[in-house]
Amino acid sequence: MTTDPTPVTKLEELLTAIRRYDDPRRAGTEWKQVYKLLQAAGLPAGQVTGVVGMRNVAGLEELIGQLRAPEEAAPPPEADAPDAETCRKALRAFRKRQKLTRLDEESKLGRGPLSKGSGWSAAAITPPTEWPDAVWQELVRQGKLRNIGHGLYELGKPQPSED
Numbered sequence: 293m294t295t296d297p298t299p300v301t302k303l304e305e306l307l308t309a310i311r312r313y314d315d316p317r318r319a320g321t322e323w324k325q326v327y328k329l330l331q332a333a334g335l336p337a338g339q340v341t342g343v344v345g346m347r348n349v350a351g352l353e354e355l356i357g358q359l360r361a362p363e364e365a366a367p368p369p370e371a372d373a374p375d376a377e378t379c380r381k382a383l384r385a386f387r388k389r390q391k392l393t394r395l396d397e398e399s400k401l402g403r404g405p406l407s408k409g410s411g412w413s414a415a416a417i418t419p420p421t422e423w424p425d426a427v428w429q430e431l432v433r434q435g436k437l438r439n440i441g442h443g444l445y446e447l448g449k450p451q452p453s454e455d
Contacts, residue, residue: 299329299332299333299359300356300359300360302325302329303326303329303330303352303355303356303359304356306322306325306326306329307326307349307352307353307356309322310322310323310326310349310352311349316347316349317347319347323344323347326344326352327340327344330343330344330355333359335355335358335359336432336439337432337438337439338439338440338441339355340355341441342441343355373426373430374423374424374426374427374430378423378427379427379430379431379434379436381423382419382420382422382423382427382428382431383431383436383437385419385420385422385423386417386419386420386431386437386445386447387447389417389419389420390417390447393417415440415444415446416438416440416444416445416446417444417445417446418443418444418445419437419443419445428445431445432445432448435448435449436448
């Protein structure tokens with residue numbers, strides 16, 4: 293997370309602007325700016341999406357509080373972080389489960405012969421249960437997976453190489 297006071301100040305200004313509305317859900321422009329700032333701050337994607345998606349003013353206040361004092365709000369991530377080998381094996385199992393889920397979905401008989409024949413449409417899957425949640429959260433932190441919410445994950449966007 294960030295410790296730079298500038299985004300926190302901007303978020304507080306946006307929170308004040310959102311509170312001026314009779315219905316905070318109508319502050320569309322402000323919520324878009326809040327979403328961008330929270331994403332850049334490095335907060336968990338599921339938490340940010342939940343607060344902004346529901347237009348939750350109280351949740352936004354909590355997130356701003358986490359950004360003000362990141363040391364007290366969250367334990368150090370290295371305390372119980374899984375090792376690289378465990379993460380590598382878990383990611384391999386995730387990809388295999390995703391491939392099998394896709395093959396299973398594409399082999400269903402419900403597809404009509406005259407339909408468009410579009411491919412797999414599932415955006416996310418439930419990860420294998422052989423690994424604890426800490427492994428999946430570590431892979432999300434590394435950017436290899438994205439937490440969609442409700443226990444569903446998808447592969448993260450590939451990072452551009454710096455060659």
